[in-house]
Amino acid sequence: MGKRRFVMKCGGSTLAALPDVFFEDLRSLQENGVEPVIVHGGGPAINETLGKLGIESRFVNGLRVTDEATLDVVEMVLAGRINKEIVRKLQQNGAKSLGLSGTDGRLIIARPVANADEIGHVGEVVGVNAALVEGVIGLGYLPVIAPIGIDEAGQRYNINADTAAGAVASSLGVETMIVVTDVPGIMRTVNGEKRVLPVVTFADIEEMIASEEIYGGMIPKVRAAMSCLHGNVKEVRIVDGAAERGLSRALAEGDIGTRIVRA
């Protein structure tokens, strides 16, 4: 699939602050024949609801430790509140959109992560029902996908949203994935000054993870980026949700955010 279709991952870190102009930008792209697909997170909103219920949030290497009670909250917040909020905002700004959880129509097929003994019902993606996503696009709707996975036995899994977005991008065969978050890109301190790197290679990423210059929530993003760049995806770009017309500028290969390339 060419440049006209792209996958966008919207991080929970930035969702609440996304201005109307961000959704208008999506509307105008849709009107101009571009086909965005959104996969969203919602980590901070999950933490908030767990907190209200007196359940502590724990993470191992950026992944939430997910027992059955936590999984109920994750599904409720992601597939309920956050997914519907995004769909509403898109519709308010004139874009046609349809919300889906990864369990709907077996959209995201998952299996337990290797360290499931330690972190519980956390999944990795083994398959994506691309035909379902294409069908929704074909009806003229912008798909908005919550990162919950399901296996053959009907077990649900909590999936990191960056991981889910990378898998959706790979299986749709799009050229571009845009990761929208709360920082202007991958940053590095050079001579005591924090700078956004316009482009990083896989080697840069491994070096920055080893030196802990890339940490926390940035790790699943760069890992998902590298994994889908091994396939058909040609470009992954990390941009700030608050940047003026950030999406259009990223799609026009403008000078914004950080571009991740193989070498």
Ligand SMILES: Nc1ncnc2c1ncn2[C@@H]1O[C@H](COP(=O)(O)OP(=O)(O)O)[C@@H](O)[C@H]1O
């Ligand atoms: N090198 C880096 N450059 C920029 N941000 C980084 C870097 N390393 C780690 N981070 C962290 O990653 C965060 C983004 O990830 P996360 O909080 O999980 O956001 P999201 O909800 O958008 O997925 C940034 O706010 C920042 O704290």
Ligand SMILES: CC(=O)N[C@@H](CCC(=O)OP(=O)(O)O)C(=O)O
């Ligand atoms: C397994 C795992 O960690 N899942 C994430 C899913 C949401 C997410 O990834 O949200 P952000 O994109 O806002 O970080 C979680 O439970 O927080």
